[in-house]
Amino acid sequence: MSEKNQKLIADYLQGTLDDEGKKQVEELIAKGDIDFIDFRAMEQLHDELDMIQVPEPSKGMSSRFYTMLEEEKENIRGSIQEIIREKLSEFLNQVTMPRVAYAFILLIVGGFVGNQMGNNDSEIKELTSEMQTMREMMMVSMLEGPSTTDRLKAVNISAQLPSVDQKAIRALLFTLNNDESINVRVQTIEALTRWGDDPMVREGFVKAIANQDDDIVIVTLADAMVELGVKNSANEFQRLIDEKDLTGATKQKVENTIAVLL
Amino acid sequence: MMKVKDGDLDKLGLLFERYNRPLYSFFYRKTFESQLSEDLVQSVFERMLKYRTTYSGTGSFTTWMFSIARNAHIDHYRKEKRRREDEILDEEQIPGEVPAGYAEMDERNQKKMLLEKAIEQLDEDKKEVVLLSRFEGLRYQEIAEIQGVTESAVKVRMFRAMKELKQIVTTLSEEYSHE
Numbered sequence: 001m002s003e004k005n006q007k008l009i010a011d012y013l014q015g016t017l018d019d020e021g022k023k024q025v026e027e028l029i030a031k032g033d034i035d036f037i038d039f040r041a042m043e044q045l046h047d048e049l050d051m052i053q054v055p056e057p058s059k060g061m062s063s064r065f066y067t068m069l070e071e072e073k074e075n076i077r078g079s080i081q082e083i084i085r086e087k088l089s090e091f092l093n094q095v096t097m098p099r100v101a102y103a104f105i106l107l108i109v110g111g112f113v114g115n116q117m118g119n120n121d122s123e124i125k126e127l128t129s130e131m132q133t134m135r136e137m138m139m140v141s142m143l144e145g146p147s148t149t150d151r152l153k154a155v156n157i158s159a160q161l162p163s164v165d166q167k168a169i170r171a172l173l174f175t176l177n178n179d180e181s182i183n184v185r186v187q188t189i190e191a192l193t194r195w196g197d198d199p200m201v202r203e204g205f206v207k208a209i210a211n212q213d214d215d216i217v218i219v220t221l222a223d224a225m226v227e228l229g230v231k232n233s234a235n236e237f238q239r240l241i242d243e244k245d246l247t248g249a250t251k252q253k254v255e256n257t258i259a260v261l262l
Numbered sequence: 263m264m265k266v267k268d269g270d271l272d273k274l275g276l277l278f279e280r281y282n283r284p285l286y287s288f289f290y291r292k293t294f295e296s297q298l299s300e301d302l303v304q305s306v307f308e309r310m311l312k313y314r315t316t317y318s319g320t321g322s323f324t325t326w327m328f329s330i331a332r333n334a335h336i337d338h339y340r341k342e343k344r345r346r347e348d349e350i351l352d353e354e355q356i357p358g359e360v361p362a363g364y365a366e367m368d369e370r371n372q373k374k375m376l377l378e379k380a381i382e383q384l385d386e387d388k389k390e391v392v393l394l395s396r397f398e399g400l401r402y403q404e405i406a407e408i409q410g411v412t413e414s415a416v417k418v419r420m421f422r423a424m425k426e427l428k429q430i431v432t433t434l435s436e437e438y439s440h441e
Contacts, residue, residue, distance in 0.1 A: 006421035042424050051374040054287040061300045073271050
């Protein structure tokens with residue numbers, strides 16, 4: 001087959017042929033310059049390629065990206081002035097360090113006592129519970145820290161916990177409403193979505209809608225509300241549209257979300 | 263991307279939210295490996311950050327992004343090739359062998375597997391043309407820019423790729439049903 005006809009078929013497959021081009025293909029088929037059976041088989045195969053499905057990427061992909069982005073931002077910010085400011089800030093925040101140190105001591109003592117007393121189920125459960133408490137404490141402390149990377153890490157720690165208590169949820173909701181970093185807020189929504197059956201999380205999400213100004217955060221919240229089926233968030237989204245000057249794409253997204261929720 | 267170039271790195275988050283799935287799909291259909299596809303997506307965004315100052319904004323962003331994706335995959339492929347040269351055998355399927363469970367699959371799943379195996383056998387340039395055109399909706403002119411060839415060459419590649427795919431599917435189908 002001539003290259004000219006090959007290119008014509010390629011255009012046909014992509015759907016970019018105009019009426020004249022389609023007519024040309026029909027004429028070539030009628031004349032036998034293009035084999036009709038081969039042509040149909042190729043067209044069918046082109047349609048069948050849709051059968052190759054792609055699985056969902058893991059949540060980890062998003063976490064890795066935002067951690068990388070924050071690290072890059074912090075690298076850029078690494079001026080001497082910034083280092084001095086952060087050191088000072090770190091010093092001021094050392095008041096939270098005893099809590100972390102206490103949690104570590106608790107873990108070591110717990111492990112030692114557990115070893116001495118033998119391994120029965122209740123002790124293992126107790127130790128697991130203490131470790132969980134320690135991780136939650138670490139998470140809450142890190143969420144209050146000045147470093148965006150640490151706060152992102154804290155959110156990621158929360159996403160790995162098998163369960164969270166009300167204090168941890170409160171800390172995450174506070175972060176969602178107040179953190180200056182968009183990336184931290186986006187990751188917080190994704191982490192909280194895991195605990196979406198908890199009424200406190202659902203209510204917290206609804207209240208958080210009015211506090212958001214950034215497009216990415218609003219879109220992520222909208223996706224979370226649809227995923228969790230939080231129908232009473234529709235009114236808050238409507239208020240957001242009425243009261244804030246959203247960009248075109250975000251407004252469209254929020255309107256679609258409301259339509260799905262109602 | 264121009265805002266990212268000017269130092270507003272948070273805007274890369276917006277690009278990530280918009281393009282991580284198309285990129286992941288592109289890599290997955292190239293490799294059929296989830297973890298590797300995620301790694302390559304990460305690599306693309308790392309490169310976007312690293313080379314942000316080279317973004318001119320004259321062409322389309324999608325073209326620039328898939329050019330980076332193409333290079334990320336080529337680099338991975340080269341590294342992998344070097345690594346495999348040191349290995350005597352790997353655990354991959356021997357060519358011609360029927361994939362596990364093929365005989366028990368229904369017709370649709372058999373077809374799906376044949377298509378995946380056929381795509382895998384296309385050479386990288388042809389595979390890219392099919393994936394970018396069929397799944398990512400890029401125009402032939404854009405693919406030509408990514409591959410550094412003429413639009414005509416891309417159209418011919420597309421035709422030949424589809425013809426080859428058809429042939430491979432037929433051959434594999436016969437091989438698998440005879441064993």
